[in-house]
Amino acid sequence: MQPAHFNIQKLRWLIAFSLYLFFNPQISTAQQTHRIWLSGQDEATAVNWNFMISGGRNSGYWTQIPVPANWEFHGFGNYTYGYGGDFDKMNKNPEIGFYKQKFNIxxxxxxNTHIRLVFEGAMTDTQVKLNGKIVGKIHQGGYTKFSYDVTEFLQTGINVIEVTVHKNSNNASIQNSERIGDFWMFGGIYRPVYLEILPQKHVKRVAIDADMNGDLKMDVYTSPLSNGDQIVITVLNDEKQIIGKPVYTKVKTSKDQFLVRAKFNAPKQWSHEFPNLYSAKIQLQKGTKILHEYYQKFGFRTFEIRDHDGFYLNGKKLLLKGASIHSFRPDSGRALSKDDILQNVLLMKEMNFNTARPCHYPPDDYFFDVCDSLGLLAFDELPGWKIPLNNKEGTRLVKELVVRDVNHPSIVLWSNGNHMSHNPELDSVFFTWDIQKRRPLKNAAKNEDIFANYSPNFDIVDTRYYPSYDSLKRRLKGKHIVLPNEALHALYDGGGAAGLKEYWDALEASKVGGGLMIWALFDEGIVNTDKGGAIDLNGNSAADGIVGPYGEKEGSFYAIREIWSPIRLLELNESINFNGTVQLQNKFIFTNLNQCKFKWKLQNFTGPNEASAGHRTIVSNKVNVPDTPPGKTTSLKLELPKNWKGYEALEIEAVSPKGDVVLSWRFPLKKKSHFAKKLSPPIKLQLSRDKNNPYTFIAGRIKYKFNENTGSLKEVSVDNKTLPISDLPSIFASNTKDSLSLFSLGKVSVQKHENFYTIKSIGANGFDSFTWIIDQNGTLRLDYSYTLPTGNYHYAGIGMKTNAKAIISKKWLGEGPFRIYNNRTNGGLLDVWDIKNTVNTPGKIWDGPEFEGFFCSMVLGCI
Structure with missing residues (x-):
């Protein structure tokens, strides 16, 4: 299907502007939090610090490195995958990075200020000095935000910050949980570093629980306040208009935490389809003086897990559909720009995801900002791959994770570690710090007993990874919500969308279907300068993606987009039964189809002899859609012109209320015989039969030679130049044991008719029979039938033998442009496609669409 169209520049501007209006500390004359950036604000704006590394490439001397960055991508240290030889080398010779930078205060x-030094992320153990003095304890853990009170360490004028970062952790629990994994391991300060300047009396943070009905509960954490101080909370909509009444809390005794409740009438609910955001303005006042002003965005929404039933958002049941995703780019590792993050979310929304599972660690905070703004549900996962964090370190890291992310409406579930890294003692820590009491999931490996030694006071969501289809069906007959958090492993053409249709139909049909997360979004290959800049996937360890390392789209991308489309157009049978009306099924959760825009287009395809490929839209018009609530089906009368049968194709385009193309469908309005005529030569040719060889026929410049023992076409030549094709037809089939070799002689006969010849073969090469019809213009037609031996087959079909290297390009009318694979037949769009014969090697070269392979619903083709 056609890709969605996003106005990316507009989206970037809207996100940045909305965040500025709501959350930028400079929009008011009140005293606000002021940031001094010591690094760049993201990977794209990184600034140079002085740097030295202890071992590996370019070690042992001072130079410079951009911050934020993973040092491996700037020529330092060694590339390390999370297991194997490079991993062993990392453990024997741990890399330590030394940073130094001057800044002015x-x-x-x-x-009269309070100053915090904030690190968004550094891998893995981090020690900080300011002006030669150690600041606080070494922070251990590479994926969570941490900060220090540095009020007493700074001086007016020039200051010096020194940071020592250990790629390995000296804490055994952190090392075993975070630094062993089936993914790349990097080092360095890879997320931003900054100072936060606050007044002495200030709001530290807030935690908000705002439900779908307008009930708001907020924990306000402050510096110690005293009698006579006051907290004032005002809620603003996206147009900066005040909704409801301000809420006043007077401080009567010295304390630093306050619970505030309020009620707002009929707020706009937040959902992935309508991501309505609000902003809370929290002011600390002393009399008429505003001591500090703090802003926090949030959304009114209610997410529920109804045990033995499913997931509900704002009272509506939904299946979670998405993929696991790492923070990753091939040439910067875990250090991302804001545009990288935006592109990741847009990519997932284009595939009609409603959920993302950032896995093995929490992503950048900005990732959730974009999910909040554009509408994408998300998990938030405690660091860990295979070994659980112990109680001490786990308790600290859960607090750091939840405190940072508690207010994002997009986050609907916590993950208490990856498979086999679940520590049940940490469940209660999530509830302690989350005012919304979102449930932490236990992720489980394929063969792990998810119910063993785990008895929480809520039902367990069955997240076990990589179920077979039969296993999934069995689990869906049980009583636990089924949500495989890694499934359909997208290694090369396998997994991804291969099998997704069958899996998804089963999930939709079950009472306890919860959803499915495909593993994974990206092929995570790094640009390895030790290998001449080649993309390195550590063999096939990281070749798991629906898309390539840079987001290169493959067949699964388009198939997933079609299977998970929230609008389904029920099948049309070409022109046979079509009367100008189509059936639409609404699979949205909150959107009525009359809020979407639909357009029909009548089109003709380019011919095989034209230089261009594709189609031409001759006439189009909008369609009025009747009231069609979620879950309902409607008949859509297209109001086509009277001569619509004269066109070759009908396209229907659906556009969401946000203006994104949800999907396009294109159907032929002519039978295949119509398109076959396009292959006939434009001029009349004289067909003749070779007098010396009764199985050779000549039509103008073209000569056909048939095998007299099998009846197959063995040679075609044009102007006495032989084309690289032979043995047409041949049966190509592979069963579960081996490929079939079908060769046998047959009974062959040639018969002359008034205007054509026929060559009939019976019992040759595995065919029951086949017949060539050669008309007076030299056009060939093949009728065939065959019966395969009993068995299970990976594929079966007819074809010909050819010298693939001699074929320069192919042009065909069919569903494309990507090939299909086993049970991945969705995603193609009917059109005339023209592809050159280029190399596309899975895991090495991403230059799609692929030239070779199996293609769906081919009507005609030229090579």
Missing amino acids: EDSDRV
């Missing part, structure tokens, strides 16, 4: 930023 104005006197106005030091007087």
